[in-house]
Amino acid sequence: MRIRFTGAIVALAGAAVITLAVMPIAGQAPQGGRAGGRGAGAPAAPAAPAARGAAAAARPARIAGHPNMNGIWQAMGSAYWNLEDHSASATQFWQLGAIGAIPAGQSVIVDPANGVIPYTPAALKKRDELRAGWPKSDPEAKCYMAGIPRSNYMPYPFQIVQGQKDILFVYEYASSNRIVHMSNHTEAPVDSWMGWSNGKWDGDTLAITVNGFNDSTWFDRSGNHHTEGLTVEERYTMQGDNTLIYEATMTDPKTFTRPWKIRMPLYRRLEPNVQLLEFKCVEFSEELLYGDLKKK
Amino acid sequence: MRSRLFGVVAGAAFAVAAAAVPVMAHHSFAAEFDAKKPVKLRGTVTKMEWINPHSWIHIDVKTPDGKVEQWMVEGGAPNALLRRGWNKNSLLPGTEILVEGFQAKDGAMRANGRDITFPDGKKLFVGSSGTGAPDERPDK
Amino acid sequence: MRTPLTGALAAGLLIAGAVCVSVLRAQVPAPASTTIPKRPAPRTPWGDPDLQGIWSSDEEAGVPFERPLGQTKAKVNGTELEALLEEREHQRADNAATIGGVTGAGPVHWYEIWGRQSARTSLVVDPADGRVPRLIPEAEQRQQRRTRPMGSFSAGPFERPDDFSLYDRCITRGLPAMMFPAIYNNNTRIVQAPGYVAVTYEMIHETRVIPLDGRPFASGRIRGYLGDARARWDDGALVIETRHFSDKTNYRGAGAGLRLVERFRRSHRGLRYEVTVEDPHTFTRSWTAALNLTPGIALFEYACHEGNYAMRNMLSAARAAEAGGRAVK
Numbered sequence: 001m002r003i004r005f006t007g008a009i010v011a012l013a014g015a016a017v018i019t020l021a022v023m024p025i026a027g028q029a030p031q032g033g034r035a036g037g038r039g040a041g042a043p044a045a046p047a048a049p050a051a052r053g054a055a056a057a058a059r060p061a062r063i064a065g066h067p068n069m070n071g072i073w074q075a076m077g078s079a080y081w082n083l084e085d086h087s088a089s090a091t092q093f094w095q096l097g098a099i100g101a102i103p104a105g106q107s108v109i110v111d112p113a114n115g116v117i118p119y120t121p122a123a124l125k126k127r128d129e130l131r132a133g134w135p136k137s138d139p140e141a142k143c144y145m146a147g148i149p150r151s152n153y154m155p156y157p158f159q160i161v162q163g164q165k166d167i168l169f170v171y172e173y174a175s176s177n178r179i180v181h182m183s184n185h186t187e188a189p190v191d192s193w194m195g196w197s198n199g200k201w202d203g204d205t206l207a208i209t210v211n212g213f214n215d216s217t218w219f220d221r222s223g224n225h226h227t228e229g230l231t232v233e234e235r236y237t238m239q240g241d242n243t244l245i246y247e248a249t250m251t252d253p254k255t256f257t258r259p260w261k262i263r264m265p266l267y268r269r270l271e272p273n274v275q276l277l278e279f280k281c282v283e284f285s286e287e288l289l290y291g292d293l294k295k296k
Numbered sequence: 297m298r299s300r301l302f303g304v305v306a307g308a309a310f311a312v313a314a315a316a317v318p319v320m321a322h323h324s325f326a327a328e329f330d331a332k333k334p335v336k337l338r339g340t341v342t343k344m345e346w347i348n349p350h351s352w353i354h355i356d357v358k359t360p361d362g363k364v365e366q367w368m369v370e371g372g373a374p375n376a377l378l379r380r381g382w383n384k385n386s387l388l389p390g391t392e393i394l395v396e397g398f399q400a401k402d403g404a405m406r407a408n409g410r411d412i413t414f415p416d417g418k419k420l421f422v423g424s425s426g427t428g429a430p431d432e433r434p435d436k
Numbered sequence: 437m438r439t440p441l442t443g444a445l446a447a448g449l450l451i452a453g454a455v456c457v458s459v460l461r462a463q464v465p466a467p468a469s470t471t472i473p474k475r476p477a478p479r480t481p482w483g484d485p486d487l488q489g490i491w492s493s494d495e496e497a498g499v500p501f502e503r504p505l506g507q508t509k510a511k512v513n514g515t516e517l518e519a520l521l522e523e524r525e526h527q528r529a530d531n532a533a534t535i536g537g538v539t540g541a542g543p544v545h546w547y548e549i550w551g552r553q554s555a556r557t558s559l560v561v562d563p564a565d566g567r568v569p570r571l572i573p574e575a576e577q578r579q580q581r582r583t584r585p586m587g588s589f590s591a592g593p594f595e596r597p598d599d600f601s602l603y604d605r606c607i608t609r610g611l612p613a614m615m616f617p618a619i620y621n622n623n624t625r626i627v628q629a630p631g632y633v634a635v636t637y638e639m640i641h642e643t644r645v646i647p648l649d650g651r652p653f654a655s656g657r658i659r660g661y662l663g664d665a666r667a668r669w670d671d672g673a674l675v676i677e678t679r680h681f682s683d684k685t686n687y688r689g690a691g692a693g694l695r696l697v698e699r700f701r702r703s704h705r706g707l708r709y710e711v712t713v714e715d716p717h718t719f720t721r722s723w724t725a726a727l728n729l730t731p732g733i734a735l736f737e738y739a740c741h742e743g744n745y746a747m748r749n750m751l752s753a754a755r756a757a758e759a760g761g762r763a764v765k
Contacts, residue, residue, distance in 0.1 A: 060630055064481050070629045144742045159645050161627050161634040164481050165488055168627040168634050170643045177636060177643040179625070179735075189383035190346035190374065192737040216742070273651050278660035282607045282741045286597040293751035295595035295758070323604045324588035325541065327750040347743030348640075349606065350542060370745075372542025375638065375736040376620040379548075401753035412543055422545055
């Protein structure tokens with residue numbers, strides 16, 4: 001019985017017609033008493049049946065009373081190379097020609113107003129050393145998780161999975177992800193690559209405090225760094241249906257003379273059947289990491 | 297009967313491993329450590345790396361002739377400890393520990409920590425309620 | 437080597453086991469009975485069955501994947517169960533210090549397998565004998581033709597990184613293997629959104645975000661270690677179909693042709709998980725394994741590759757062995 005059923009399902013999937021057995025019921029009353037529950041002014045929108053291949057039409061405007069930030073998002077520009085103002089320049093990989101060069105970019109740092117990261121003198125020196133050791137010094141070259149905020153503006157898409165409870169950010173780069181605790185906030189028990197995220201709603205802005213970082217992630221490919229004392233305050237605000245305005249404020253007294261803030265749009269990936277694909281980059285980094293120990 | 301069952305389980309486990317379905321540890325320690333080189337180390341913690349796939353405890357070991365050797369000891373996976381309430385402050389630098397294990401095959405000052413205790417014999421990261429593990433009594 | 441099971445130790449094990457079970461029970465809603473009206477299954481605000489949470493397979497740690505030969509029952513009870521649980525705990529104690537090889541996987545009380553009390557005799561539930569069906573002859577020959585070492589549990593030699601397994605290298609444990617309990621980190625997290633379900637596997641931190649909107653699979657020209665998945669609801673159960681696995685896949689002999697149908701549904705103690713494994717190029721028939729999941733305590737980051745000292749250590753050991761046992765570096 002089970003095998004026949006499985007065979008039938010495979011056939012239906014192949015024909016791209018899969019009947020959804022359970023549809024959101026129009027007019028279903030909102031469930032009370034849930035965490036993040038609705039106030040009087042925001043009843044649950046009756047969900048329309050999901051149209052096949054037209055997910056946009058089925059997207060409710062709000063979930064549990066808050067803006068619906070679900071979707072696949074990606075940054076543009078070249079902040080992933082360098083958060084600060086930069087002209088186009090070469091890397092040492094002349095074999096790649098223009099493909100191996102770095103594009104120009106305007107600073108995404110909005111505070112301080114000069115768009116420059118406010119390093120202490122010692123930390124600036126360390127930045128220059130890390131930059132000189134690039135790419136081997138760059139955790140991205142090693143396929144290490146990129147931490148926050150860098151994961152959000154890597155040149156790979158990411159997905160926000162938002163229900164009525166904790167919110168999940170899933171990044172295509174290196175199969176990384178992080179959970180945002182939306183209730184029962186606790187402290188990070190140990191340091192981690194992606195940090196420990198405690199979030200809340202500030203009106204229609206998703207505000208997340210991230211700390212509990214280790215000291216091993218960078219902010220970009222240019223050696224911009226921090227210690228495990230880093231705290232990042234993030235804010236995500238919808239601007240229209242297809243843009244998220246992303247802000248992140250970095251505080252790390254052992255590295256910076258004052259907090260500093262970046263801001264950039266994150267754009268919705270609009271292709272009808274867009275999905276995260278796999279970028280499991282460990283195997284691309286193994287020659288770099290272990291090549292010296294291979295049998296000669 | 298008991299040893300036959302053990303053989304079946306062990307055989308099945310290895311067959312399963314050969315089919316690349318890992319149910320055991322993350323990797324084989326025989327590829328890293330030498331069962332013919334047991335070590336007993338007494339040292340002071342300088343740092344504990346609470347990382348995966350295995351934690352690493354760095355210790356300074358005083359040799360009889362007064363030199364200090366820097367060893368790193370491979371522990372278990374930390375997430376289970378975090379679920380029991382341990383955290384990065386649970387093993388601070390300066391703490392003295394005893395390690396029984398096996399040395400790295402390449403001769404480096406690295407060891408696999410099979411038993412890690414305090415000088416009084418109490419095992420590291422054993423809480424008051426215990427886990428049911430067979431080795432939780434300090435006197436083994 | 438094995439410690440005789442003294443009365444005190446037996447009592448301690450049973451008490452520890454009872455503590456584990458009672459702690460977990462405290463987090464589980466009261467089971468439905470014939471006299472109490474059945475509670476409606478929880479739903480998300482947008483109307484989908486709500487399966488969200490952290491789910492642990494710890495309770496099934498120690499249940500063999502395949503039923504041992506000579507055991508005819510799928511579940512045991514009474515004195516037979518007591519004897520089985522005692523036997524399993526003995527085996528775990530015997531094996532614990534040597535998991536991962538003679539030198540062990542760290543102090544054994546760091547594991548999460550102690551005191552588990554599942555009455556099942558195998559995780560495979562179909563076929564009825566609880567064992568994985570035979571491979572087809574072509575698949576047997578494929579296995580025998582492998583010449584390169586298959587991971588750190590093999591004899592080596594280890595000449596280059598890909599002589600190690602995908603797990604050694606911290607690439608993936610693969611599907612469905614990453615659902616099944618190991619000695620620790622047996623946790624999965626489900627997060628739902630309108631039109632999506634996301635499943636995170638603690639070891640080794642991968643997350644699948646699976647569409648529920650009926651869209652077709654992506655092209656079979658795009659392959660992945662975790663394949664491509666599509667989900668739907670079937671009377672309260674979440675059904676996930678996965679295909680388009682990479683040709684580096686090796687699940688019990690199955691490769692790129694592997695197809696899975698997984699089901700998650702609420703049970704009185706948590707979730708019931710079942711996976712039907714199909715690959716006509718490998719198995720003589722499809723087969724199904726199941727897990728009973730209970731609420732988990734927490735799921736933490738498992739950054740594997742980032743801390744994988746073992747890869748350098750194992751390659752270094754292999755080079756040292758070639759150089760006559762002296763450290764090369």
